[in-house]
Amino acid sequence: xxxxxxxxxxxxxxxxxxxxxxxxxAKGGVCRLALSDVDKTGRDLFVGWCEEAGLTVRVDKxxxxxxxxxxxxxxxxxIGTGSHLDSQPTGGRFDGxxxxxxxxxxxxxxxxxxxxxxxxxxxxxxxxxxxxxxxPAMMGSGVxxxxxxxxxxxxHRDREGISVEEALTSIGYKGSENIGEHRFGAFFEAHIEQGxxxxxxxxxxxxxxxxxxxxxxxxxxxxxEAHAGPTPMRMRRDALAGAAALIPKIYDLALDRPPFGRxxxxxxxxxxxxxxxxxxxxxxxxxxxxxxxxxxxxxxxGLKAVAASVVEERGxxxxxxxxxxxxxxxxxxxxxxxxxxxxxxxxxxxxxxxxGAGHDAVYVSRTAPTGMIFIPCKDGxxxxxxxxxxxxxxxxxxxxxxxxxxxxxxxxxxx
Amino acid sequence: xxxxxxxxxxxxxxxxxxxxxxxxxAKGGVCRLALSDVDKTGRDLFVGWCEEAGLTVRVDKxxxxxxxxxxxxxxxxxIGTGSHLDSQPTGGRFDGxxxxxxxxxxxxxxxxxxxxxxxxxxxxxxxxxxxxxxxPAMMGSGVxxxxxxxxxxxxHRDREGISVEEALTSIGYKGSENIGEHRFGAFFEAHIEQGxxxxxxxxxxxxxxxxxxxxxxxxxxxxxEAHAGPTPMRMRRDALAGAAALIPKIYDLALDRPPFGRxxxxxxxxxxxxxxxxxxxxxxxxxxxxxxxxxxxxxxxGLKAVAASVVEERGxxxxxxxxxxxxxxxxxxxxxxxxxxxxxxxxxxxxxxxxGAGHDAVYVSRTAPTGMIFIPCKDGxxxxxxxxxxxxxxxxxxxxxxxxxxxxxxxxxxx
Numbered sequence: 001x002x003x004x005x006x007x008x009x010x011x012x013x014x015x016x017x018x019x020x021x022x023x024x025x026a027k028g029g030v031c032r033l034a035l036s037d038v039d040k041t042g043r044d045l046f047v048g049w050c051e052e053a054g055l056t057v058r059v060d061k062x063x064x065x066x067x068x069x070x071x072x073x074x075x076x077x078x079i080g081t082g083s084h085l086d087s088q089p090t091g092g093r094f095d096g097x098x099x100x101x102x103x104x105x106x107x108x109x110x111x112x113x114x115x116x117x118x119x120x121x122x123x124x125x126x127x128x129x130x131x132x133x134x135x136p137a138m139m140g141s142g143v144x145x146x147x148x149x150x151x152x153x154x155x156h157r158d159r160e161g162i163s164v165e166e167a168l169t170s171i172g173y174k175g176s177e178n179i180g181e182h183r184f185g186a187f188f189e190a191h192i193e194q195g196x197x198x199x200x201x202x203x204x205x206x207x208x209x210x211x212x213x214x215x216x217x218x219x220x221x222x223x224x225e226a227h228a229g230p231t232p233m234r235m236r237r238d239a240l241a242g243a244a245a246l247i248p249k250i251y252d253l254a255l256d257r258p259p260f261g262r263x264x265x266x267x268x269x270x271x272x273x274x275x276x277x278x279x280x281x282x283x284x285x286x287x288x289x290x291x292x293x294x295x296x297x298x299x300x301x302g303l304k305a306v307a308a309s310v311v312e313e314r315g316x317x318x319x320x321x322x323x324x325x326x327x328x329x330x331x332x333x334x335x336x337x338x339x340x341x342x343x344x345x346x347x348x349x350x351x352x353x354x355x356g357a358g359h360d361a362v363y364v365s366r367t368a369p370t371g372m373i374f375i376p377c378k379d380g381x382x383x384x385x386x387x388x389x390x391x392x393x394x395x396x397x398x399x400x401x402x403x404x405x406x407x408x409x410x411x412x413x414x415x
Numbered sequence: 416x417x418x419x420x421x422x423x424x425x426x427x428x429x430x431x432x433x434x435x436x437x438x439x440x441a442k443g444g445v446c447r448l449a450l451s452d453v454d455k456t457g458r459d460l461f462v463g464w465c466e467e468a469g470l471t472v473r474v475d476k477x478x479x480x481x482x483x484x485x486x487x488x489x490x491x492x493x494i495g496t497g498s499h500l501d502s503q504p505t506g507g508r509f510d511g512x513x514x515x516x517x518x519x520x521x522x523x524x525x526x527x528x529x530x531x532x533x534x535x536x537x538x539x540x541x542x543x544x545x546x547x548x549x550x551p552a553m554m555g556s557g558v559x560x561x562x563x564x565x566x567x568x569x570x571h572r573d574r575e576g577i578s579v580e581e582a583l584t585s586i587g588y589k590g591s592e593n594i595g596e597h598r599f600g601a602f603f604e605a606h607i608e609q610g611x612x613x614x615x616x617x618x619x620x621x622x623x624x625x626x627x628x629x630x631x632x633x634x635x636x637x638x639x640e641a642h643a644g645p646t647p648m649r650m651r652r653d654a655l656a657g658a659a660a661l662i663p664k665i666y667d668l669a670l671d672r673p674p675f676g677r678x679x680x681x682x683x684x685x686x687x688x689x690x691x692x693x694x695x696x697x698x699x700x701x702x703x704x705x706x707x708x709x710x711x712x713x714x715x716x717g718l719k720a721v722a723a724s725v726v727e728e729r730g731x732x733x734x735x736x737x738x739x740x741x742x743x744x745x746x747x748x749x750x751x752x753x754x755x756x757x758x759x760x761x762x763x764x765x766x767x768x769x770x771g772a773g774h775d776a777v778y779v780s781r782t783a784p785t786g787m788i789f790i791p792c793k794d795g796x797x798x799x800x801x802x803x804x805x806x807x808x809x810x811x812x813x814x815x816x817x818x819x820x821x822x823x824x825x826x827x828x829x830x
Contacts (some may be wrong), residue, residue, distance in 0.1 A: 195646050240681075258647075285690040
C-alpha cells in the first residue's frame with residue numbers, strides 16, 4: 001500500500017536550493033533565460049539527477065526533456081509531470097523549477113520505497129515557458145501540442161538575432177525525438193499560485209479546475225486637443241475625462257462576476273503628454289479574464305457597449321480593437337479529482353482554484369487529461385526576485401503530486 | 416475729432432499675409448522660432464515698415480524692438496502697444512503677429528489722418544514670447560519687467576547649445592538700449608483669444624479683465640503591482656483604479672466654480688506600462704486655473720483633500736507636489752474701460768473675458784497700467800497651423816485698439 005507514502009521534503013528543498021544557485025542574482029532571485037548557457041547548466045544538472053535516479057532521458061527537437069521511469073505494463077502511456085526550468089530576467093526560485101523538482105522528488109521517493117507502477121512515470125521539462133528571451137511564452141509545450149509549428153518556431157530570434165534553433169544547437173539540446181512522438185496517459189503540473197488567494201484563504205493546496213480565458217484589447221478614446229487655459233470646462237471634448245469615466249465601468253465588468261472575473265487596465269497614457277493641453281487622445285490596454293467562455297463573451301460585449309455609451313455622451317469617439325483571445329481551459333475532471341483526493345488523503349487544507357496565468361499544462365491539456373496543483377507563494381508575488389514559498393508548502397504540494405500520480409499510474413509498494 | 420476714425424482693414428490684412436510668408440509652412444501655418452534667421456527676416460520686414468511710417472526704432476539688450484511716434488507733449492510716457500512675432504514650431508498666422516501689426520496699422524492710420532496725440536505712441540515687439548526654442552516663455556517682456564535677470568537669460572541655450580546672447584548677436588538684434596529704460600504710460604495688447612468663448616458667444620471683442628491664476632502639480636498614486644490574472648479584484652491595490660476615481664473629482668474643482676474655473680489633467684501614464692500587470696504607480700499632471708486667487712487657493716486645498724480621501728479608501732498612497740504657481744493678474748480698470756469704450760464706440764458685440772493663457776501684457780502690467788483686446792479665432796484653435804481669424808474681426812480688434820490708444824494718448828485730428 002502506498003497510502004502513507006510521503007516525499008522527502010528536505011531533499012526536495014535542497015534540490016531547489018542547488019538549482020537556484022544556477023543563475024542566482026544579487027537580490028536572491030534567478031536569471032536563467034531560455035536556451036542560454038545558464039539554462040544549459042541547469043538542464044545538465046537536472047539531467048544528471050535524472051540519470052542518478054535511473055531514468056531514461058530523451059530530448060525532442062524543440063529541446064523538451066523527458067525522463068522516464070518504466071512501469072510494470074510498460075506499453076501503457078506514461079503518467080507525466082513537470083514544468084520548466086527557464087526564468088524571467090529577474091525571476092524567482094520557484095516559478096517552474098518547483099514543478100520540475102517536485103516531479104523528480106516523486107520519482108526519487110518511488111525509487112526509495114521501491115514502488116512499482118503499472119504505467120510508466122515520466123518527468124517533463126518544457127523549453128522556454130517564460131517567453132522572456134524568445135517569443136512566444138509556453139513555446140516548448142506549445143510545439144509539443146501542435147499549437148506552434150516546429151520549423152517556424154526554430155526561426156524565432158532573440159534581440160541579438162540568435163534563432164531558437166541556433167540556441168538549441170549551441171547548448172546541445174536540439175534533440176532527436178520527433179515532436180509529440182509520445183503522449184501521456186495523464187499529466188500533472190505542480191506550480192506556485194503566482195497570486196494571493198491560497199495565502200489569503202489559509203489553504204495549503206489549490207486544486208486547479210482550469211485556466212481563465214483571456215481577452216486583450218487596445219482602446220483609443222479620441223476627443224479634441226485644446227489649451228488648458230482658455231477652454232471652458234463645458235466646451236471641452238477631453239479624451240482623458242471620457243477615459244476616466246469609462247475605466248470604473250470596465251472594472252465593473254469583473255466586479256459584477258465574482259469571484260473569477262478580472263479586468264485590468266495596465267498600460268494607459270494620454271496624448272499629447274503636455275501639462276497645459278487638454279488630451280486629444282487616450283490609449284489604454286484592457287485585459288479581461290473569466291474561466292467561463294460565455295461570461296467572458298458577456299464581458300467582451302459589455303466592454304464594447306460601455307465604451308460606446310460613455311464616449312457618446314461626451315462627444316468623443318472610441319475604438320476597441322481586439323488583440324488576443326485565449327479561450328478558458330477546463331482541466332480533466334478525473335485529474336482534478338485525483339489532486340483533490342491527494343490533498344484529502346494528506347489532510348491538507350485545500351480549495352478549488354482557477355489559474356489566472358497560463359502554464360505549460362494548458363497546452364499539454366490538448367493532448368492528454370491534465371491537472372494542476374498550486375501551492376501558496378508569499379504575498380502572491382511572482383516574476384520577481386523576492387518570490388518565496390515555505391518548505392512546508394513545497395513539501396505538501398509534492399505529496400499531493402505523488403498521490404495523484406500514484407492514483408493514475410496504479411502504484412503499489414513492492415514488499 | 417477722432418470719433419469716427421477707423422483703421423484700414425485691407426492694409427492690415429495684407430500686412431498679415433506678407434508677414435505670414437516668412438517661415439510659412441506647407442499646411443498654411445508659420446514656423447518662425449525666436450531669434451532664428453527666419454525671425455530676423457520677419458523683424459527686418461517689421462523694422463522697415465516702422466521706418467516707412469516715420470517711427471524711431473530702438474532695440475534693447477534682450478532684442479525687444481520699440482518703434483516710437485512722437486507726441487505733442489513728447490516728455491510724457493508713451494502709450495504702448497504690441498505683442499510678438501515669434502511662433503510655435505507649427506504655429507499659426509495670428510498668434511502674436513496680429514498684436515504687432517494691429518499696432519502698426521493704428522500708427523499708419525494716425526499718420527494718414529494726421530492725428531496728433533499728446534503722449535507719444537510706441538509699438539513694442541517682444542522677444543521670444545512662445546518659449547518654443549529658448550526657455551522661458553514671455554522672455555523679452557519678462558526681462559523688460561525685471562522678472563528675469565538679463566545676464567542669466569542671455570545664457571539660456573537651445574537644444575543645439577546656442578545661447579540667447581549668441582543668437583541675438585547672430586541675427587543683429589542684441590540692441591544697445593538698457594532694459595526697462597523707458598516705461599509706458601499705459602499698454603494695450605491685441606491678441607486672438609486662443610479659446611472658443613467669443614466665437615461661441617458670438618462676440619467680436621473680448622474686453623480682457625485679467626489673466627487667470629495658474630497652479631501646476633505633479634501627482635503620484637502608488638499601489639501595488641500585481642499579475643492581472645491570478646489577483647482577484649477585491650485584493651488589488653490598483654493605482655490606476657484610484658487615479659481614475661480621483662480624476663472626476665479634480666474636474667469637479669473647476670466645474671463647481673463656473674464659468675472661470677479650469678482643471679486639466681494633461682500628462683497621464685501608468686507604470687509599469689504592461690498589459691497584464693495591475694499598475695503599481697500612476698503619474699499625472701494637474702493644471703488648475705481661476706482668475707480669483709482666493710478661489711484658486713480653495714481649489715488647491717480641494718485637490719489635496721480629494722487626493723488624500725480617494726486613495727485612503729483604497730489602500731493607496733498619493734503625493735501631490737506643487738510645481739508652479741502664477742497668481743492671477745487683474746488688468747488696470749481704466750485700461751479695461753478704455754477697451755470697453757472703444758468697442759462701444761464702434762458698436763461691436765463685446766463681452767468681458769478672462770485670459771486663460773499668459774501673454775506679454777502679463778509682465779508689462781507690472782510696469783504700467785495695462786489692458787488687452789481679444790478677437791475670436793476659428794474653433795478656438797491656436798498653437799496650430801490651422802489657426803484662423805476673419806478679416807472682419809481682425810479689423811474690429813484694431814479699431815478698438817485705435818480708440819483705446821487715442822483715449823489714453825489724447826489724440827486730435829489736425830484739420
